[in-house]
Amino acid sequence: MPRLPTRPTLPSRPIRHLSAATDAARVVAGRLAPGLARAPLSFAGWSTAEFRSYAASPSRSATPQRRAGRDAVTRVNAATGNIPIEAALLARAIADTAPPVGVEPNPTLWDVLERYLPDCLSAFEVSSRRAGRESAEQLLIAQLRLLHSVALNVEQAEAEHNERDLQIQDRFLKERFASLTPGELDLTVRPPATASIRALDAAGKTRAKAAPTEGRAYLDAEADPVVLFRRQSPGPWELGLRLALPRRSPVTLGVVEESTTGAMQFTHRAGRRVFTQRRATGFRAAQVDLTLAVRLSSPRRFLVYAEGLSGREPTDTVLFLRADTRSQAELATTLANHPRAPLTVIASGYETTDGLIVRNESILFPDLRAACDGYGYRRITWLDRHSPVV
Structure with missing residues (x-):
């Protein structure tokens, strides 16, 4: 019985070609099922510390934890061309009171960074269209001064383990902003100049x-x-x-x-x-x-x-x-x-x-x-x- 011709043995390909084949397969899969393809991770707006943390992680599958108030900082930076310089400096100084990554912020400070600061920016956008730009700028600065004063007081009370002062600051914020809804900060009335609000000079407000x-x-x-x-x-x-x-x-x-x-x-x-x-x-x-x-x-x-x-x-x-x-x-x-x-x-x-x-x-x-x-x-x-x- 005649022997059938044997199929020639192909030389084995190096392992390094597997990654290229995998990438090509992902491209084809993305074209066939766009919803299943994951877009490349964007690092725009990341801090260098966040990038180094991500690069050092074994899997590089999860984005690193971000500091409290980081989204507000991104928003302030993008709006710096449209808001007064003093407002931008105040907003960044407020964000500077956030604790390091991995440290849970005080609930009152968390409200300042993640709720009231973004709401101030939203209110300015609305008020500058309704009430006029100059009036809205003055009110925005007044509100940011108040928030900065509270943030500094909370920061100091935390350092001194002063629970009484923390409760006072928390109560002050809730009373001052009791009628607010998210994104609708009331800028129609200037915040009262009480003893609980620090006087701010240029160096102090910018830290x-x-x-x-x-x-x-x-x-x-x-x-x-x-x-x-x-x-x-x-x-x-x-x-x-x-x-x-x-x-x-x-x-x-x-x-x-x-x-x-x-x-x-x-x-x-x-x-x-x-x-x-x-x-x-x-x-x-x-x-x-x-x-x-x-x-x-x-x-x-x-x-x-x-x-x-x-x-x-x-x-x-x-x-x-x-x-x-x-x-x-x-x-x-x-x-x-x-x-x-x-x-x-x-x-x-x-x-x-x-x-x-x-x-x-x-x-x-x-x-x-x-x-x-x-x-x-x-x-x-x-x-x-x-x-x-x-």
Whole structure:
């Protein structure tokens, strides 16, 4: 009996091709059943701490726990172009009273962060259309001052384990907002100036420490994020930025500025992969500096960003920001270098009557346009998501 021809043995494929086949299968499955395909996770608006927590988790299946008030912070940032600077600073200062991630906030503080603060923003949107913008702005600031005072009192009572004061603050909030419904905060009457509401100066309401006349102020995005650079002389602000990086790390460092007239200004500089001068530190690892000098003639606000190269490991770095010949702040941050989050908004800054307030933001975005939208810089025409018309 003749033997049947045997089927030739195919060489086994390396295991690494399985992932590509799996990805292709997912694409086909997504086309056939769009509802079953899961969209890629977006990191826009994540803090660098949240991203590092996610990247360190074994499964990367669940998003990390977020700090109380984080959604309100995202909303405030996006509205900063439409609300007074004082209101934005007050709202962020209220959010700063939130405990670290993993620590349960006091119920009264939770109400302030997750209920009353968002309701203030919703009420402003409604009131600015009904009662006029100027009146709504004044009432918004008054209400935020009240909430900030309560948040500080609760924070102090928690630290002192003072149950009586906690009960007083909780009762005050419930009485003051007894007739409210979610999203319908009553801004028709100014909050009474009682002894339970602290007097607020510019430094207090922003929780900003003054930058030392000599030396450096360290800004931690989660614990101690704000500094106040006092004006030494009238005129424009001359900022010196220095981003410390490992060698062969191509990064773009930039500043987006909105002037008091509403004009937008973009300044940036890219560090090259090679031919970058090494900084003499005395240590073994090669370090280079990406520097940028910025002149702020009449700023209302600004942000500082850095964009790394996608596909590399996250880079921990520090931005050194100098506002005059002596005062300087260190802003520790991370460049995620992820394809969906290559850009980090490192800092935001606001011009006030007391000086320049700078905050360590450390928030991730996929591109420059998304970052500008996330911080309410909307008077910009874009060629593409990376390139504004200038």
